[in-house]
Amino acid sequence: MDIGKVIRKYRKEAGLTQEEMANRLGVTTPAVNKWENGYSNPDIELLAPIARLLHISLETLMSFHEELAxxxxxxxxxxxxxxxxxxxxxxxxxxxxxxxxxxxxxxxxxxxxxxxxxxxxxxxxxxxxxxxxxxxxxxxxxxxxxxxxxxxxxxxxxxxxxxxxxxxxxxxxxxxxxxxxxxxxxxxxxxxxxxxKGEKESAYKVFEDVLFSEYQILNFAFIHMMNMAIEEKDFKRARDLAEKIGTIAAVFEMGKYHECMSMLDVVCAEKNIEDTCKVAEQLLENVDTLFDFRKSELYRHMQFKEVEPGFLERVKKDLMQGFRNDEAYSYMAEDEAWKNFINGFRE
CATH class of the missing domain: 1.25.40 (Serine Threonine Protein Phosphatase 5, Tetratricopeptide repeat)
Known part of the structure; x- marks a missing residue:
């Protein structure tokens, strides 16, 4: 930082305008402006008055040794x-x-x-x-x-x-x-x-909010990493990340549905018939746990919006509609276990 920047910094901290500083030093306002913009430097006899006016030492004003790598x-x-x-x-x-x-x-x-x-x-x-x-x-x-x-x-x-x-x-x-x-x-x-301060209820609420928010961030990060692994056809890594997503969901007590949902993308990308059927059944069986975090002791001081009546039933129907009609599951069409699973669902 050169002397002009030092003058500008401490002039502002002192609450002085360029005009006020110029008047107190007996110079013109353009002179102060030129110092601060690096076009000129103050005369040597003005250094001590400037330092006193800005309430700083001469060493600070000159800033000989400020820049360090x-x-x-x-x-x-x-x-x-x-x-x-x-x-x-x-x-x-x-x-x-x-x-x-x-x-x-x-x-x-x-x-x-x-x-x-x-x-x-x-x-x-x-x-x-x-x-x-x-x-x-x-x-x-x-x-x-x-x-x-x-x-x-x-x-x-x-x-x-x-x-x-x-x-x-x-x-x-x-x-x-x-x-x-x-x-x-x-x-x-x-x-x-x-x-x-002894405000324990407020403290719990803040900490619980941090846990819930950080779960969302971690979950999104892992999901994006998993999706990239799927795009690269690195299914071993994708499975590992999906398992970690499930573990995180379990640690944060989000519910069984959240623990197994990410694995569906992996088994679908692999076209793994046996595992697709297994994960699809797990998801359908655990739709009712979608909002289990609301009942978790981890978040007992937090307030969540009420779940809309019939919402979980609609999730089940949408899930099954996807399994039946989504082109992504076409590789499952001839599997007998899959047919039994699809046909066994009653709306």
Missing amino acids: PSEVAEMIRELDSMLDSEDFEKVYERAIEMIREYPNCNALIWQIAVILDARRLCDDSVDPEKYDEQINSWYEMALQDENEEIRRCAADSLFGYYLRKKDYEKAEVYLRHFSDKDPMKKIHRGRLYEM
Whole structure:
């Protein structure tokens, strides 16, 4: 980041317009605009006044050592990690401060330093962890302003965990807002927050919702992988994936129908007469379990829509109509067991 970008960043944080900044420094608004867009740099005698106006150090303003390659950051973190195995925590902490002073705007470095020291201070019995609270949390706060979403998320995660441990639930809630609504960890953390506050019913409901949602995601992912294996005629892999789909359905207590439904696509693609008949019978026998998850203890705090009267009967009829008329099952036409199965169904 060049000096113009630093000026823009901290000017906005200070709540100043370019015109206001220009007036306070005794320069023109176009001059400030040129600094921020990299067309020119401020005169050397203006550097100290700019730093004071923006409430930053000259070192931060100049940003001499901001840009670090990921490999350089990794090497510096390895240095600290090695020191932690052989030196007192305080000495490592002082070295970390030196690094951050040298690279004050490298949030990737600051965040990783905070993480490694945070973890070690909590598991080292010889260290008073609270002594370092303020500094480590301030590093997380710096990382929270980074452009990289992953760095912001990790910093928010650490700050949320800190205030949750301290039972400062209001502050923990503040950092929870930094998570995307699409991030499943936001729901997990909200459940933890409810749990710590003693709101057990709300906590259960959140955790159950996470389980149900994640089942849908896992199921879709496995189904698409299975379908790709079928397209590639890799039926061994397709069967393996179909079995895993069934196992996942069983673990998440979705009902017997969900446990065996995916295998139908595999046996149909294989044109496996014996197994097609077997799986078709299993599906028909277990249509009534299609909504068994509604009765599962896993989801007892969740509310589901009522099943429309007659819906399961329609599923059975549609299933049998497909078995009778769908061209995909034409290879079954001469099988006696299949004929008995088709003819034995009574609407």
